Amino acid sequence: MSEKNLIFEYCDQMVQKFEEVVKKPIRNNSSVYYTGVDLGTACVVLAVLDENYEPVAGAYRYADVVRDGMVVDYIGAVKLVRELKQEIEEKLNTELLYAAAAIPPGTDSLDGGAIKNVVQAAGFELTNLLDEPTAANALLKIENGAVVDVGGGTTGISVLKDGKVVYVVDEATGGTHFSLVVSGAYGMPFKEADKFKRDNKNHKEILPVLKPVVEKVASIINYNIKNYDVKEISLVGGTCCLTGIEEIIAKQTGVYTHKPKNPMFVTPLGIALSCTQDIIE
Structure with missing residues (x-):
């Protein structure tokens, strides 16, 4: 098996394990727990x-507490993160102390520390804040x-060279635009369309309808990688759960495109x- 496939296998195995523990948590008396908090536009x-x-x-x-990477309902966001934290703590019979979080790339000055404040107000000690990709x-x-x-609202791109x-x-341009189409x-109604879009059973039917928006995402990728020798693209984020999105992007960019097992959970696991x-002051 090639090194590339082994790396992708690690990612997919981690995602599969996570899907399993969401349904059935593992109590293992760990000396410490590390939490990744992903405050997404559509899902926390x-x-x-x-x-x-x-x-x-x-x-x-x-939830609808974040829009395009910006916290638009601060109280609601704190309440939601706190509720999810308490839900997991009850299942594990422990207190979750340490957390990391992420923001869309290039939005740190616009965010004004809101995501950091949400995580801390929910009862976590924040140890890292990085960009989502x-x-x-x-x-x-x-x-x-x-x-x-x-x-949900934007497409974030990170170009890496030698791991940096x-x-x-x-x-x-993101999932919100898909739902509007x-x-x-x-x-x-928008909320009904958003739910319809998330259902795998509808993906084959709606893919031709959404193709122009996917091609717009591909054009954003093309524009931003044109000055770099990009050999592969990995798609993450809940919007990429759309069946067939990777094939359209691969065709439009001409670059090998990989989609993990469940792209919605890659970023929160990476954050974790x-x-x-090491607490951020």
Whole structure:
């Protein structure tokens, strides 16, 4: 098996383990737990790893407390993260102390520390705050390529060379735009269209409808990687759960495109892998 396939296998195995512990948490008396808090536009995910950085628990909830990477409902965001934290603590019979979080690339000055404040107000000690595609690469382990995180409102891109991030950008166009297209095409209210879009059973039907938006995402990728020798693209983020999205992007970019087992959970797991016990003041 090639080194590339082994790396992707590690990512997919971690995602599969996480999916299992979301349903059935593992109580293993770990000396410490590391939590990744992913405050997404469409979904908030908490991923918990033990002292060996193995998945032991997780929880997620669809919510509207963040928009395009910006916290728009601070009180609601704190309440939601606190509730998910308490839910997992009860299942593990322990207190979760340490957490890491992430923001869309290039938005740290715009965020104004809101995500950091949400995590701390929910009862965590924050130990790391990084950009989302870079966090995802903690799991993907790409040496030379691009991590493309298609979130609810934006597409974040990190270009890596020799394992180091050399370029990051975050641009409008994401799952919200996909839902708006579905809403218009089917005459559905936005929330209903968003739910319809997430259902795997509908993907084959809606892919032709969404193809122009996927091609727009591909054009954003093309524009931002044109000055770099990108050999592979890895897709993460809940929007990339759309069946067939990787094939359209591969065709439009001409670059080998890989999609993990469940792209929605790659970034929160990567955030958790970046969590330490060194508290950010």
